[in-house]
Amino acid sequence: MIKDYEVEKTLRKAYDVCIIGAGPAGITLALRLAEAGWRVVLLEGGGHEYSPRSQAFYRCTSTGLELYAEETRLRYLGGTSNHWAGRCRPFTVSDFANAPPVDLPGWPIPYGEIERYLPAAMDIVDLPQGAEFRTVNAGLGGDEFDADRFLLSPPTRFAQKYAKALDETAGLDVFINCNCVDLDFDEAAGQLKAAVVSDYARNRQRVVASTFILATGAIENARQLLNSTTLVGAGVIKKDGLTGCCLMEHLNVDMGTFILKDGQGTEPRQYYTTDTFVSEYRAGKGNVSTTVLTDVQTYGRTAEVKHFLENLACEMGLASKIDFVAKFSCPGDGVISTMIEQFPNAHSRISLLDEKDELGVSKVNVNWALSATDRHTIKCIGSELAKQFAEMGLGFVKLNDYVYDTDLALKVQPHAHHMGTTRMAASPEFGVVDSDCKVFGTDNLYVAGSSIFATGGASNPTMPLLQFALRLADHLDARLKAARGERV
Ligand SMILES: Cc1cc2nc3c(=O)[nH]c(=O)nc-3n(C[C@H](O)[C@H](O)[C@H](O)COP(=O)(O)OP(=O)(O)OC[C@H]3O[C@@H](n4cnc5c(N)ncnc54)[C@H](O)[C@@H]3O)c2cc1C
Structure with a gap:
């Protein structure tokens, strides 16, 4: 049942599973585990709808490239699925088999571990069963670029689609306006004892469970771990360790423009680097979209021009606006956009600030940073x-000069795909969670969402993070049964 924590604080004495965060990852886990018969509580910081008060908890500072960390997340029931565009592209075998060309390892598990959850993940986001991930055009002809393959979810809005299930599934308590403000770790037992929650009046209460899952998105998952004085005090989470590091995005680089030869169709095309390209250049993967602007349109980049004209009369800062218009691609130009893999690097990270939010949780700074290997990938693509x-x-x-001259400042935009801040690894030397998504050094604290990605490839993250959530639900179901003495 969905309850508003501001009105009703009727928590059970103890739960089997406590899940923090009701986005795609948290909702999927909560429903699976409750349907399996476990007593589950799902704690959501926001309400049924967007509210500035809840969204304000996502405010942070930035010292690196601009990630738009507040604007690219939504903090209410359903999480960022309230905004997502629904593009789905599965990982492939090579995403898991190839180690990145950096000083950190790739995935500690083979792709087969999540491949079997693809049909169920597709179903969750309303992709037809058995549908092939399709191409919209042919490949480029050489060995380096295939046509990209993807499917579009409607896009599924998790709060709407699963509202009835969240309200009616037996054994499931959902609390909205219920903010997790601390994680209470018992060092001697090696276990998390409670998630501490707060209402807006700063009344705190402990939520007790035998298993906990953090599913608050990649930035907040790391923030919650770093903010826990007991986890940090026990040395499980080290402030200068890997928690919060390796923040990865998919890179939308303004590559330049192109002119098509006569007779070439002007339809948009999407290409994807082949495994041959990756091994030949020791570079990352990437999607490249080529679009000919045939008309001034009222969405995407042209919407910015329309917006500019609408606001010209009432806004100042004319020099930058004239510069913007002068550089704008006209109808007839071909524009190239990308979704390029970023490799993990420890300098790209979120870290805690001294300043606290309204509920006493330390705010974060986001330092989104690329490395030389990322510039190499961009140049090669x-x-x-x-x-x-x-x-x-x-x-x-015509490539922009910063594409091949890596000393020049890069023009790059994020894709709202935050990944890697609690990366999965075979040992704590290289990651924060083990191959079961359990935080190293704890016995009962798990992480869900794209923060666990060891590498991010160039696949949209939501469907893969659902595959991982389904795998985690199976793992926990078996573990809880074993703890109860049942045969599994
Ligand atoms: C404009 C846009 C377009 C996108 N398009 C795509 C796309 O086409 N394809 C794709 O794969 N991905 C896309 N994404 C990314 C996608 O939305 C995310 O990958 C996905 O939502 C992540 O799911 P999640 O459950 O891990 O986290 P979230 O969706 O961020 O959910 C986290 C939840 O935790 C809650 N929470 C946070 N802190 C607390 C706390 N302290 N206590 C309790 N609850 C808390 C939040 O309110 C939220 O409900 C897009 C994102 C944006 C912004």
Whole structure:
């Protein structure tokens, strides 16, 4: 049943599973585990709808590249699925088999571990059973770029689609406006004893369970761990350790423009780097979208022009606006956008600030940073694309100079895909959670969501994070049964 914690604080004395955060990961886990017969509580910080008061808890500072960390997350029931676009692309075998060319390992498990959960994850986001991830165009012709393969979810809004199930599933308590403000770890037992929750009047209460899952999104998962004085005091979470490090995004680089040769169709195309490209260049993966602007449209980048014109009369700062318009691509130009893999690097990280939020939780600074290997990936994808366009007789690509001159500042945008801040590894030397998604050094604290990604490939994260959530639900079901003495 869904209850408002501001009105009703009727927690059970103890739960089998306590899940913090009701986005796609938390909702999926809560329903699976409650349907399996466990007593589950799902704690959601926001309400049924967006509210500035809840969203304010996502405010943070930034010292690196601009991640728009507040704008690219939503803090209410359903989480960021209230905004997501629904693009789904599964990981592949090579995402898990290839170690990244950096000083951190890749995945400690093979792709087969989550592949079997693909049909169920597709069902959760309303993709037809058995549907093939399809291409919208042919590949580029050489060995380096295939056509990209993806499917579009409607997109599924988790709070709406699963409202009835969240309200009616037996054994499941859902509390909205219920903010987790601390994690209470018992060092001697090696166990988390309670999640501490608060209402807006700062009344705190302990939620007791035998198993806990953090599912608050990649930035908050790390923040909650770093904020826990008992986890830090016990040395389980080290402030200068890997928790919060390796923040990865998918890179949307403004690569440049192109002109198509006569006779080439002007429909948008999407390409994806092959495994041959990755091994040949020792570079990351990437999606490249090429679009010819045939008309001034009222969405995407052209919406910014419309917005500019609408606001010209009432806003100042004309110099930057004129610069923006001067550089804007006109109808007829081809524009190239990308979704490129970022490799894990420890300098790209979130860390705690001294300043606290309204409920006494330390705020975070986001330092989103790229490394030389990322610039190498961008350069290889750009130059290989330009080469292929010429060789295949498609047209002419003009790359922006920062694509091949890696000393110049890069023009890059994030994709709202936050990953890697509690990365999975075979040992605590290289990660925060083990191959079962359990926090190293604890016996009963798990993490769900894309913060566990060891590498992010160039696949949209939501469907894979659902595959991991389904795998975790199976693991916990078996573990809880074993603890109860049942045969599994
Ligand atoms: C504009 C946009 C478009 C996107 N498009 C795509 C796409 O096409 N394909 C794709 O794969 N992904 C896309 N994404 C990313 C996608 O939305 C996320 O991958 C997904 O929502 C992550 O799910 P999650 O459950 O891990 O986290 P979230 O959805 O962020 O949910 C976390 C939940 O935790 C709650 N919470 C946070 N802190 C606390 C606390 N202290 N106590 C209690 N509760 C708390 C939040 O309120 C929230 O409900 C997009 C994102 C944006 C912004």
